[in-house]
Amino acid sequence: MTEENNLREELRVFEEHRATWLPSHRGDFVAIVGTKVIGFYPDFTSGFKAGLSAAGLGRNFLLKQVWAEDPVYSIFLLVCP
Numbered sequence: 001m002t003e004e005n006n007l008r009e010e011l012r013v014f015e016e017h018r019a020t021w022l023p024s025h026r027g028d029f030v031a032i033v034g035t036k037v038i039g040f041y042p043d044f045t046s047g048f049k050a051g052l053s054a055a056g057l058g059r060n061f062l063l064k065q066v067w068a069e070d071p072v073y074s075i076f077l078l079v080c081p
Helices: 008-025 044-055
Strands: 029-033 036-041 062-065
Touching: 008 029, 008 036, 008 062, 029 044, 036 044, 044 062
Parallel strands: none
Antiparallel strands: 029 036, 029 062
């Protein structure tokens, strides 16, 4: 699998189901391996552990928080002389 294709399938599954997941899983983390939804988790750590357990070492999995729109984070670096 090329870098370009990493998580393509998992991201497609996420986007196809995002709207249906929002009412009952808003803010939860969903773990996806290939086309299989492993589950929904209230925090990153429990979702990460479940994804790693399902995927095993050396295989990619997606852990993504369910929101209507993906948040954008801005990081400002202040450099003082």
